[in-house]
Amino acid sequence: MFQDALDQKVNQTFPGKVVRKDLLHQIKGGENVPSYALEYLLGKYCASDDEDEICIGIQAVKERLQSNYFRHDEANKAQALVEQRGRHRFIDRIQVRCPVIALTKSIPFYLDN
Numbered sequence: 001m002f003q004d005a006l007d008q009k010v011n012q013t014f015p016g017k018v019v020r021k022d023l024l025h026q027i028k029g030g031e032n033v034p035s036y037a038l039e040y041l042l043g044k045y046c047a048s049d050d051e052d053e054i055c056i057g058i059q060a061v062k063e064r065l066q067s068n069y070f071r072h073d074e075a076n077k078a079q080a081l082v083e084q085r086g087r088h089r090f091i092d093r094i095q096v097r098c099p100v101i102a103l104t105k106s107i108p109f110y111l112d113n
Contacts, residue, residue: 003049016047023054027061033069037091041065065091 003011011018019042028038041064045057069091070078081088 008049011049017043018047019043020046020054023058027058027065031065031069032071033065033091037069038065 019039023042023046024035024038027042028035038061041061042057045060045064046054048054048057068089078088078090
């Protein structure tokens with residue numbers, strides 16, 4: 001992607017902090033992932049002006065979303081994952097009811113550092 005002088009200056013001034021919005025729309029596609037979660041992940045993995053690093057970062061973001069983001073209609077899948085592993089990190093806020101404990105627990109938004 002072509003970067004004008006302003007883009008280059010912003011990348012030099014704030015290294016690792018610039019999020020390209022075109023990548024946000026490219027990755028989001030038809031998924032119902034919150035924009036703030038994608039922006040955080042893009043800032044973590046794709047904050048570079050090197051195209052090779054950005055491609056590797058996009059793959060990392062997609063893998064992270066695939067393993068840690070569940071749609072609200074996939075609550076049973078998330079519950080089964082926690083029952084199998086004992087714990088799991090989620091992206092977004094979900095509600096899971098564990099029949100063993102018989103409690104409804106709200107898990108806050110969490111992103112791995």
